[in-house]
Amino acid sequence: MLRRLSLAIAVAAASNAMAWAEQAPLSTKTDLVTVYQEAAANNADLAAARADYEARSEVVPQARAGLLPNLSAGANLSDTRTQVDSPSTTSSRSGTVYQANLSQPLFRADRWFQLQAAKASNEQAVLELSATEQNLILQSAEAYFAVLRAQDNLASTKAEEAAFKRQLDQANERFDVGLSDKTDVLEAQAGFDTARANRIIALRQVEDAFQALTTLTNRDFSALEGIEHSLPILAPTPNDAKVWVDTAAAQNLNLQASNYAVDAAEETLRQRKSGHAPTLDAVASYQKGDNDSLGFSNNAASVNRFSGDVEQRSIGLQLNIPLYSGGLTSSQVRESYQRLNQTEQLRESLRRQVVQNTRNLHRAVNTDVETVQARKQSIISNQSALEATEIGYQVGTRNIVDVLDAQRELYSSVRNYNNARYDYILNNLRLKQAAGTLSPDDLNALEQYLKSDYNPDEDFLPPDLAKAAEAQLRGNSQY
Structure with missing residues (x-):
């Protein structure tokens, strides 16, 4: 019950x-x-x-980095010896070169x-x-x-x-x-x-x-x-x-x-298509070193003309037009x-x-x-x-x-x-x-x-x- x-x-x-x-x-x-x-x-x-x-x-910051300036610096220490058999001549060059390079993308559709x-x-x-x-x-x-x-x-x-x-x-x-x-x-x-x-x-x-x-x-x-x-x-x-x-x-x-x-x-597809587009970068470089290290002289006369440290500066535009990349x-x-x-x-x-x-x-x-x-x-x-x-x-x-x-x-x-x-x-x-x-x-x-x-x-x-x-x-x- x-x-x-x-x-x-x-x-x-x-x-x-x-x-x-x-x-x-x-x-x-x-x-x-x-x-x-x-x-x-x-x-x-x-x-x-x-x-x-x-x-x-x-x-995001990794992708943005491709549109920002790229600056690098370095140094090169070398000691070069040259020997010629006839007439018998021996020369040497040594020294240190300091350099800096700057690149700023101006037109990079793929990176955008x-x-x-x-x-x-x-x-x-x-x-x-x-x-x-x-x-x-x-x-x-x-x-x-x-x-x-x-x-x-x-x-x-x-x-x-x-x-x-x-x-x-x-x-x-x-x-x-x-x-x-x-x-x-x-x-x-x-x-x-x-x-x-x-x-x-x-x-x-x-x-x-x-x-x-x-x-x-x-x-x-x-x-x-x-x-x-x-x-x-x-x-x-x-x-x-x-x-x-x-x-x-x-x-x-x-x-x-x-x-x-x-x-x-969709943006990735646009990026890939932009691989056919030209690229334009602003580039600048700076070098400083002694005459021998920069390679300005090849004979005694030039050594006398360019003695001591030498500086090089350059600035310009770099255009690259893709033509063929094997179909990539x-x-x-x-x-x-x-x-x-x-x-x-x-x-x-x-x-x-x-x-x-x-x-x-x-x-x-x-x-x-x-x-x-x-x-x-x-x-x-x-x-x-x-x-x-x-x-x-x-x-x-x-x-x-x-x-x-x-x-x-x-x-x-x-x-x-x-x-x-x-x-x-x-x-x-x-x-x-x-x-x-x-x-x-x-x-x-x-x-x-x-x-x-x-x-x-x-x-x-x-x-x-x-x-x-x-x-x-x-x-x-x-x-």
């Missing part, structure tokens, strides 16, 4: 309340925002993404387009980092609610195990007084053993979920604040798929990054054209995927709203079904297999209800991420529905159902 279900839940909750209190003091429970902050500070993937952004941002491509790539890197940071918000929520989901699942399997244990005890009692045969005992034992195995698996899943949270944040957590059943289950605002799709097309971070990727590819430039143009085509197709593919995800998630949230209510009602329906089945078993119209199946359906409906709640929360966040509007404020909005005294063994059921069960238990205490 329903009172037996209520008793099973009450016993399961009472048997675990003290152990939960010992394992998870209220002061050690962590909230959702804290988990996100720990992830933002310690997540290895985010740190790698930031390092990648810092590295990619250097392409390279700079524009670098700027577009930098903007792409900024948006991709922002997308990674935004994705961490979702990852934090997914890891957090995965723990809560696993804990609620464990609590329901504990209650289910307790209910099957009571059914086994009842089957043994009935067998002892001759009201049932051994088959009922074996069926009840099988049901209890299955429930016990499910509880062991559920316990492992809780530990796995905590481990995933540790991997994300590099922090160990002993307990988390749970989500209240009073969390409003509402349709997305606005409840218009087209509005969400339009928002995603304009604000989705990955889609915006793909736009800059196309811009960079043309090949690079063809390659860049195909890279541009590839980038445009990837952007279109991403756009379609974003539209699909946005529409799917919008439908998912609306479905979740109805599913949560339906799953909650199914708990009530399965409670009634279990009560009717147990009555039928008592009067001989149902067998124990029917009772065990009804119990499984009841606790399955409890797990389905909790899964629907968590799916609703996460699908809401995923919808906002697809639309490009997800921010830490969305976690702050969920924060107000977290319970610092959340106990999965007591709170895995909606409060109104739990209170109804307790009231019925008190009203039938003579049983």
Whole structure:
């Protein structure tokens, strides 16, 4: 009967309340925002993404350097000896030459387009980092609610195990007084053993979920604040798929990054085409050294004319007109054209995927709203079904297999209800991420529905159902 279900839940909750209190003091429970902050500070993937952004941002100053003056300086120390056989003559020259060279590009179309491509790539890197940071918000929520989901699942399997244990005890009692045969005992034992195995698996899943949270944040957590059943289950605002799709097309971070990727590819194509264009540089040089070192003299007369240190200065323009490079430039143009085509197709593919995800998630949230209510009602329906089945078993119209199946359906409906709640929360966040509007404020909005005294063994059921069960238990205490 329903009172037996209520008793099973009450016993399961009472048997675990003290152990939960010992394992998870209220002061050690962590909230959702804290988990996100720990992830933002310690997540290895985010740190790698930031390092990648810092590295990619250097392409701009590197490209700009090709348009700025290039100045070099150096020195040359030499000792040269020359010997002529006929007539026999030996001469030597030695000394040091100091030199400086300056080059200023005046017309370098390829380098200009390279700079524009670098700027577009930098903007792409900024948006991709922002997308990674935004994705961490979702990852934090997914890891957090995965723990809560696993804990609620464990609590329901504990209650289910307790209910099957009571059914086994009842089957043994009935067998002892001759009201049932051994088959009922074996069926009840099988049901209890299955429930016990499910509880062991559920316990492992809780530990796995905590481990995933540790991997994300590099922090160990002993307990988390749970989500209240009073969390409003509402349709997305606005409840218009087209509005969400339009928002995603304009604000989705990955889609915006793909736009800059196309811009960079277009500028790179222009850069390659500019390989056919002439280049013009202003050049200047300065040299200082002794006469021998600079090579002004070839005979004694010139030595007398140019003795001591000599300086050379030159300034001019250097024009270079590419004529033929073995087909290299043309090949690079063809390659860049195909890279541009590839980038445009990837952007279109991403756009379609974003539209699909946005529409799917919008439908998912609306479905979740109805599913949560339906799953909650199914708990009530399965409670009634279990009560009717147990009555039928008592009067001989149902067998124990029917009772065990009804119990499984009841606790399955409890797990389905909790899964629907968590799916609703996460699908809401995923919808906002697809639309490009997800921010830490969305976690702050969920924060107000977290319970610092959340106990999965007591709170895995909606409060109104739990209170109804307790009231019925008190009203039938003579049983």
